[in-house]
Each structure stands twice: as structure tokens, then as C-alpha cells.
């Protein structure tokens with residue numbers, strides 16, 4: 001998270017868990033702790049606790065399956081959370097579903113939620129195997145924590161699943177993979193719609209894509225490896241770059 005614009009007295013780069021622990025210890029042994037137990041702060045804390053429990057209730061109700069029995073990522077993740085061991089480690093590469101996964105997995109054990117803040121997708125297949133190996137190393141052979149990878153259907157392919165599961169099988173490194181199939185790569189669709197809105201002079205924001213993304217509706221016309229492996233974003237945007245030959249609507 002960029003914080004360079006905050007007008008701070010000093011800035012430090014530190015491990016968040018270590019620094020929060022140190023700050024908490026410091027405050028509880030200093031006169032500040034008396035100040036913090038003043039009514040103003042207890043009231044603020046009560047208000048926070050109340051809004052937090054309301055938020056948890058809203059998340060739970062939004063995750064309820066629909067009347068026709070269908071359900072979304074929220075319900076899936078709540079169910080997974082109940083079924084897997086409490087101290088499981090989650091390797092998350094869920095892209096547009098990440099918020100629903102985070103809201104419903106509610107990982108609280110330090111180190112049990114491993115995500116990637118950057119744009120380089122495709123790490124979670126090999127990453128999940130590495131996490132499992134590291135956990136076995138830390139806790140002893142056969143005592144490693146249960147590892148759950150939750151990944152978007154597009155991103156799943158970026159991680160070269162053929163290699164991942166060959167290695168998993170060959171070296172006996174079990175992990176659970178859950179692929180979130182929203183029938184395509186939704187996030188590039190957001191980019192596409194935003195680009196369209198910008199071109200049309202419309203304001204940003206609002207609902208930029210339907211919640212049910214369209215299935216891939218274009219296919220490459222050439223055998224170029226680029227057109228085969230590039231995602232929908234490229235397929236939809238490339239024609240604007242006058243490379244119409246690469247993609248055209250499916251007949």
C-alpha cells in the first residue's frame with residue numbers, strides 16, 4: 001500500500017505482525033494505556049465492534065444460496081472453511097472473486113492467507129506446492145498444514161497445471177485446488193468496458209460488467225501461438241490496434 005503521500009513524522013518499512021505486536025506491547029506498558037481506556041475510546045471500540053458484527057451478518061446473508069439452489073463464491077468459501085482444518089493455509093489467486101473469498105474464508109491465523117498484490121498471475125499452482133513443502137519442512141514430514149489453492153479459471157491455466165499436478169503426484173505433495181469457473185476472464189472485461197466508457201465520454205464507476213460474464217465468443221483465426229495464448233483482453237482490444245486478422249467474431 002503506498003503511504004508516501006501521508007504527512008508522517010517518520011516512515012519505516014517493517015513486518016506488520018512484528019510491528020503491531022511491538023506497538024501494542026509498548027502502549028500497554030506506558031501511560032498511554034490509561035488514556036486509551038477513557039470512555040471516548042471504549043465507545044469508539046464498541047461502535048467498531050457493532051459495525052463489524054453487522055458486516056459479518058451482511059456477508060453471511062449475501063452468501064446464502066439462491067432459492068433455485070445455485071450459489072456463488074461466498075457460499076462455496078464458507079463451506080470450504082467449515083470442511084478444511086482450522087489451521088489450513090490458503091493460496092489465493094481469485095482475481096475478481098478475491099473479496100468474496102476473503103470475506104467468507106476469514107483467515108485469521110498469521111501466515112494462513114497467501115495472496116499476491118501484484119499483477120503477475122500464475123504463481124498459485126507452483127506456489128501451493130511450495131507452501132506445502134515449506135510447511136512439511138517446518139512441522140515435520142507428514143505433519144505439514146493442509147493447503148488450499150483457490151484460483152480463477154483463467155489464472156489456473158497460467159500456472160501450467162500439467163506440470164503442477166505431475167510434480168504433485170510424482171513427489172507426493174498433496175494440495176486442494178478449487179477453480180472458480182466464471183466462464184472466462186472477467187477482469188479484462190472490466191478494463192474493456194472502462195475503455196469503451198472512456199471513449200464514449202461516459203463517467204467511470206457503476207456496474208461495468210454484468211455479474212454473469214459472457215462466455216468466450218471469439219476465437220483466433222490464425223494458428224499464431226500469440227493469438228491462441230493471449231487472454232480475452234487482447235482478443236477484444238487487438239482489433240482496435242488494426243490487427244483485425246487475428247480475431248473475429250465467431251460465426
Ligand SMILES: Cc1ncc(C[n+]2csc(CCOP(=O)(O)OP(=O)(O)O)c2C)c(N)n1
Pocket residue numbers: 094095096097119120121122151152153154155156158182184185186187188231233
Ligand atoms: C502474468 C499475467 N498475465 C496477464 C495478466 C492480466 N490479467 C489480469 S486478470 C486476468 C484474467 C484472470 O482471469 P480469471 O482467473 O478467470 O479471473 P476473473 O478475471 O475471471 O475473475 C488477466 C489476463 C496478469 N495480471 N498477469
